Amino acid sequence: MVAFTLNGKRVSVATEPDTPLLWAVREHLKLTGTKYGCGAGLCGACTVHVNGKAVKSCQTQLSEVEGARVLTIEGLSKDSSHPLQKAFIAEQVPQCGYCQSGQIMKAAELLASNPKPSRDQIVAHMNGNICRCGTYNRIVAAVERASKEG
Amino acid sequence: MTTMTSAKHAVSRRGFLKGAGGLTFAVALGTGGIQLLTPAQARAAARQGQMSAWVHIGADDKITILTPGAEMGQGSMTSVPLILAEELDADWSKVALENAPAEPKVYGYTRKRGTNVSYSMAIVGSRAVMMYYKPMRTAGAQVRKVLMQAAAKKWGVPVAQLKTEPSVVIGPGGKRLTYGEIAAFAEVPDKLPAVSAKELKKPANFRLIGKSQPRRDIPPKVDGSAKFSIDVQLPGMVYASTVHAPVQGAKPLSWNEDKLKTLKGYLGAVKLKEGVAVIADNFEHVMAARAELQVKWSKGKAAGYNSEPALMTEYPKQAEDPKTKAKKVDAKGDTAKAFADAGKVYKADYRCDYGYHAQMEPLNAVASVNEAGDKVEIWEGTQAPDRSRGMIAEALGFKTGQVIHNQMYMGGGFGRRSQTDYTVEAALISKQIKKPVKMIWTREEDINYGMFRPQTLQKLEAALDKSGKLVGWKHSVIGDGRRLLSGGMKISSYYDVPNRHAVEQSAGKHGIRTKHWRAVAHVFNVYAIEALIDEIAAAQGMDPLEFRLKNVPLTAKARRVLEKVAQMSDWGKKRPDGRALGLSMTERSGSLGAQVAEVSVDRKSGKIRVHKVWSAIDGGIVVQPEAARRNIESGVHYGLSSVLVERATIKDGSVQQSNFHDYQVLRMADSPEEVHVEFLDRPTKPTGLGEIGNPGMGSAVANGFYALTGKRLYHMPFTPERVLEALKT
Numbered sequence: 001m002v003a004f005t006l007n008g009k010r011v012s013v014a015t016e017p018d019t020p021l022l023w024a025v026r027e028h029l030k031l032t033g034t035k036y037g038c039g040a041g042l043c044g045a046c047t048v049h050v051n052g053k054a055v056k057s058c059q060t061q062l063s064e065v066e067g068a069r070v071l072t073i074e075g076l077s078k079d080s081s082h083p084l085q086k087a088f089i090a091e092q093v094p095q096c097g098y099c100q101s102g103q104i105m106k107a108a109e110l111l112a113s114n115p116k117p118s119r120d121q122i123v124a125h126m127n128g129n130i131c132r133c134g135t136y137n138r139i140v141a142a143v144e145r146a147s148k149e150g
Numbered sequence: 151m152t153t154m155t156s157a158k159h160a161v162s163r164r165g166f167l168k169g170a171g172g173l174t175f176a177v178a179l180g181t182g183g184i185q186l187l188t189p190a191q192a193r194a195a196a197r198q199g200q201m202s203a204w205v206h207i208g209a210d211d212k213i214t215i216l217t218p219g220a221e222m223g224q225g226s227m228t229s230v231p232l233i234l235a236e237e238l239d240a241d242w243s244k245v246a247l248e249n250a251p252a253e254p255k256v257y258g259y260t261r262k263r264g265t266n267v268s269y270s271m272a273i274v275g276s277r278a279v280m281m282y283y284k285p286m287r288t289a290g291a292q293v294r295k296v297l298m299q300a301a302a303k304k305w306g307v308p309v310a311q312l313k314t315e316p317s318v319v320i321g322p323g324g325k326r327l328t329y330g331e332i333a334a335f336a337e338v339p340d341k342l343p344a345v346s347a348k349e350l351k352k353p354a355n356f357r358l359i360g361k362s363q364p365r366r367d368i369p370p371k372v373d374g375s376a377k378f379s380i381d382v383q384l385p386g387m388v389y390a391s392t393v394h395a396p397v398q399g400a401k402p403l404s405w406n407e408d409k410l411k412t413l414k415g416y417l418g419a420v421k422l423k424e425g426v427a428v429i430a431d432n433f434e435h436v437m438a439a440r441a442e443l444q445v446k447w448s449k450g451k452a453a454g455y456n457s458e459p460a461l462m463t464e465y466p467k468q469a470e471d472p473k474t475k476a477k478k479v480d481a482k483g484d485t486a487k488a489f490a491d492a493g494k495v496y497k498a499d500y501r502c503d504y505g506y507h508a509q510m511e512p513l514n515a516v517a518s519v520n521e522a523g524d525k526v527e528i529w530e531g532t533q534a535p536d537r538s539r540g541m542i543a544e545a546l547g548f549k550t551g552q553v554i555h556n557q558m559y560m561g562g563g564f565g566r567r568s569q570t571d572y573t574v575e576a577a578l579i580s581k582q583i584k585k586p587v588k589m590i591w592t593r594e595e596d597i598n599y600g601m602f603r604p605q606t607l608q609k610l611e612a613a614l615d616k617s618g619k620l621v622g623w624k625h626s627v628i629g630d631g632r633r634l635l636s637g638g639m640k641i642s643s644y645y646d647v648p649n650r651h652a653v654e655q656s657a658g659k660h661g662i663r664t665k666h667w668r669a670v671a672h673v674f675n676v677y678a679i680e681a682l683i684d685e686i687a688a689a690q691g692m693d694p695l696e697f698r699l700k701n702v703p704l705t706a707k708a709r710r711v712l713e714k715v716a717q718m719s720d721w722g723k724k725r726p727d728g729r730a731l732g733l734s735m736t737e738r739s740g741s742l743g744a745q746v747a748e749v750s751v752d753r754k755s756g757k758i759r760v761h762k763v764w765s766a767i768d769g770g771i772v773v774q775p776e777a778a779r780r781n782i783e784s785g786v787h788y789g790l791s792s793v794l795v796e797r798a799t800i801k802d803g804s805v806q807q808s809n810f811h812d813y814q815v816l817r818m819a820d821s822p823e824e825v826h827v828e829f830l831d832r833p834t835k836p837t838g839l840g841e842i843g844n845p846g847m848g849s850a851v852a853n854g855f856y857a858l859t860g861k862r863l864y865h866m867p868f869t870p871e872r873v874l875e876a877l878k879t
Contacts, residue, residue, distance in 0.1 A: 015432065015434060016434060019434040020434070023432070023433045023434055026381075027383075027389070027432060027433050028432070030383055031374070032374070032377070032380070032381035032383070033373070033374015033375065034374070035378075035380075035510070035511070035561070036380065036512065036590070037510050037511075037512070037593065038593045038809055038810050039592060039593055039594075039809075040593070040809050040810070040811070042809055042810035042811055043510070043810055045510060072374065073373060073374035074373065074374045074375075076373075077373075080369065080372055080373045084372075085372045085373060088368075088372045089364070089368055089369060089372055092364060092365060092368055092776060092777070092780065093368075093372075094223070094367075094368050094371035094372065095222075095223030095224070095225075095780060095784055096222050096223030096509070096510065096511070096559070096560060096561050096562045096563075097223065097367065097368075097370075097371030097376050097559065097561070098378060098509075098510040098511045098561030098562060099510050099561075100371050100372060101374050104372060123818050123819050124819070126818050127817050127818050127819045128817075129818070130510070130810065130815055130817060131510075131818075132508055132509060132510045132562050132564075132788070132815060133223045133510075133562065133784045133787070133788075134783060134784045134785075134786065134787020134788055134791070134816065134821065135780070135783075135784070136787065136818040136821040137783065137821070137822075137823075137824070137825055138780070138783070139818070140818075
């Protein structure tokens with residue numbers, strides 16, 4: 001049994017402690033906004049925050065988050081009011097949408113520590129997150145918009 | 151998005167025909183396409199399960215339109231019903247969308263081949279808007295006419311005196327009835343009004359088409375609420391994952407069940423045609439069973455096949471061998487004479503490796519066979535819900551009606567999700583274990599048991615007459631991939647070369663599964679065509695744009711997009727040191743495009759970088775310009791990814807790549823800083839825009855590389871190794 005805080009609520013999961021956080025969140029706790037893309041830390045679709053830091057939940061064992069604060073896309077805001085969510089809608093960023101939770105969580109980490117990132121800083125920060133639909137230019141535009149309007 | 155099941159279910163659930171109030175318009179397909187039904191026809195058809203609701207107008211003014219546009223990011227879910235809403239003159243803010251059930255005879259588009267009419271819901275080949283444009287407009291106009299007739303009757307005035315504003319009928323003296331108010335008292339008439347093409351709106355009067363409404367699927371995609379099949383949760387659901395043979399086409403003979411039985415949470419295994427599915431109580435236990443599973447496989451069809459020697463040494467021999475099976479793709483004029491009389495002949499060979507779809511959502515499906523074993527409910531994301539439903543029924547020995555189908559968002563399609571082999575597996579597993587199951591292929595499985603864009607060799611020859619005009623064209627393509635090789639070889643929509651001959655040759659069967667892949671054959675054929683045109687231009691000492699404009703028999707459409715892209719990219723302007731432009735034409739699904747890429751190369755590492763891309767596209771009337779623009783941007787990225795980094799290889803029948811570390815796809819740092827898209831303002835009917843963005847990238851990059859280095863690239867992808875090799879020549 002591993003207990004932690006998920007989007008502000010205390011939760012516990014009764015499964016092997018080496019289970020990837022990804023599957024605990026998606027299948028045990030039924031928050032499916034966090035996505036499985038590669039299972040190998042290569043694509044970033046599973047990005048969540050642990051104690052404020054963006055991590056790949058497919059590479060994070062459940063035991064590592066004991067007592068930690070885990071934030072997923074569902075907890076980023078109550079009503080899509082996070083500046084990034086508003087900007088992703090304004091820029092009509094998502095296409096298939098599958099990678100977008102990970103993109104937004106990764107970008108949220110950046111804006112939390114660097115509210116006015118340069119284009120190069122955005123690209124460097126986001127490079128681990130694959131978007132197969134190729135929305136990269138739109139992601140940059142949305143992060144810049146959120147930075148300005150946030 | 152609410153998902154829907156069978157047509158009958160959908161109708162009764164919504165009470166479209168009875169009880170719920172408001173007006174329901176039913177449709178059925180005849181040979182003339184989608185048709186609204188009279189109430190009597192609808193009742194008769196409902197008894198046969200052949201009809202369903204298409205549009206519902208509630209007394210509360212809410213309009214529900216069913217959408218057949220399977221959504222994988224291209225925006226069709228919004229674009230297709232928006233066309234109906236346009237002619238209905240609906241207030242778009244009051245329109246709700248529901249997924250159309252997998253009933254092709256109700257919700258499909260029709261295709262006529264001779265006297266044969268087929269019905270399909272397959273969203274492939276950039277078809278959604280193109281195929282649904284006309285029937286959606288007619289249906290919308292008919293519904294509007296019914297509302298106007300009802301209002302005219304109520305007011306006692308001729309219909310001719312009425313007009314509409316969004317969701318309101320306006321009468322003489324400014325009298326108004328909202329569509330909802332009319333729906334509260336009106337009935338669908340026994341005789342539906344006819345709508346002629348002339349009565350449809352003039353494009354100048356469009357309120358929605360061409361005006362870019364926000365896509366309806368975007369808000370749920372920024373808060374995690376959009377449901378893909380992998381997200382479905384059912385009570386009592388178990389988990390499964392299939393392991394397929396490392397050699398494609400091998401069948402499972404036996405496996406180490408005794409060992410698996412000792413694993414925690416393990417529930418059993420199911421033998422499938424080309425794989426073994428392991429089942430457990432949760433996904434981590436499935437992964438543990440996958441890791442322990444050892445299967446004895448039969449000899450696979452692909453055993454002994456090696457893709458690199460096949461492409462490099464076998465294909466050239468086969469291409470020259472008269473015994474090689476060949477099929478004519480295009481022929482015009484007298485090609486032999488054109489080449490015999492030519493002032494100059496140019497030849498070149500081009501190669502292209504296998505491509506994997508790499509859609510972000512690994513293939514998966516949820517299936518639940520009921521206790522009686524005579525019904526299955528399916529949740530999947532598919533480009534072809536109708537075909538999928540049929541294939542599932544066939545695999546289970548069911549009739550189509552025994553398959554309840556729920557369409558979900560797709561985490562990428564790109565052609566892979568028009569084949570439903572993964573869902574069939576889920577259905578078979580559920581049937582055998584008598585439980586609802588979520589079946590997920592791992593990424594490794596998704597690649598290993600992939601279906602690839604075939605690898606090919608293209609051999610091209612061109613003849614110029616004594617004045618330097620392009621007069622003769624020969625193109626052959628060879629590979630293994632039935633119906634996947636010849637797309638894009640017909641060049642007459644842009645280069646109307648008077649003497650042409652194009653042929654598709656078969657390299658025989660390698661045993662590797664091949665499949666459509668975003669514009670599939672256009673990727674390698676357009677690359678070869680446009681790279682050779684560039685090579686001829688250079689040999690003639692002409693600028694590539696000037697050569698096309700002056701020495702190639704361009705169609706008017708081609709001239710327009712070329713001139714447009716030249717203007718957009720400021721073609722003649724000098725670029726910063728170390729950068730150069732490459733130009734390409736592309737045709738796909740009736741649309742035509744011209745594209746320019748600005749490239750640089752790191753001569754030490756051999757890495758090509760594309761900084762800017764300009765695309766000028768003629769897609770006729772563009773229904774949703776912003777969504778379409780993003781489709782082109784997406785295609786540019788997808789194209790560049792395959793041009794620069796994507797490469798699948800086969801060794802002794804096994805796919806060599808396994809995840810994103812060795813099957814690279816384009817990442818943000820390597821993507822262009824600027825992607826510019828413009829649509830030509832054309833009044834013609836919409837043509838496909840889902841795939842025209844990518845096929846031109848190969849030649850645009852290769853031609854830009856030549857402009858920069860004076861070297862040609864003849865083998866896609868242009869990996870650093872190949873680039874370094876080209877630089878050495």
